[in-house]
Amino acid sequence: MQFLDAQAKQASQRLFETGQFTVIVNDNASIHRASKAKEIHNCWKKQGLLIFFPASYNSQMNRMEDRWLHLKRDKLRGRVFQDAYDLVEGIIEGMEHRGEPGNFEVERFIFN
Numbered sequence: 001m002q003f004l005d006a007q008a009k010q011a012s013q014r015l016f017e018t019g020q021f022t023v024i025v026n027d028n029a030s031i032h033r034a035s036k037a038k039e040i041h042n043c044w045k046k047q048g049l050l051i052f053f054p055a056s057y058n059s060q061m062n063r064m065e066d067r068w069l070h071l072k073r074d075k076l077r078g079r080v081f082q083d084a085y086d087l088v089e090g091i092i093e094g095m096e097h098r099g100e101p102g103n104f105e106v107e108r109f110i111f112n
Contacts, residue, residue: 003036008049015048023050025064071098 004024011022025034032053041051054064075094081087092108099106 001040001091004037004040004044004049004051008044008047011044011049012047021050023052025052025054028053067098071095 007022007024014022029102031037044051071091071094075097076090079090081090090104095106099102
């Protein structure tokens with residue numbers, strides 16, 4: 001909740017400055033669907049933060065599955081990673097590359 005509250009504050013500023021909403025896609029974990037989270041979704045929406053949930057696991061309906069497939073096949077395939085950090089850097093690079101044609105901004109979050 002604290003993380004999304006912080007994102008909503010940033011989204012509010014972005015909405016004010018650019019008129020653009022911020023979109024976060026959550027998985028369907030029970031914590032993301034909890035009644036407390038649902039109560040605050042409308043507040044976040046007014047601040048410019050939209051929360052979406054993909055369909056239950058179905059690779060044909062969940063577009064992220066398709067994106068992940070292309071990322072693995074096109075950007076990570078055949079590469080050898082020295083450690084987990086190297087793998088993460090490869091994933092970030094691949095996500096940024098995939099976002100460029102559609103002018104999508106990729107932002108990295110660090111969780112403690």
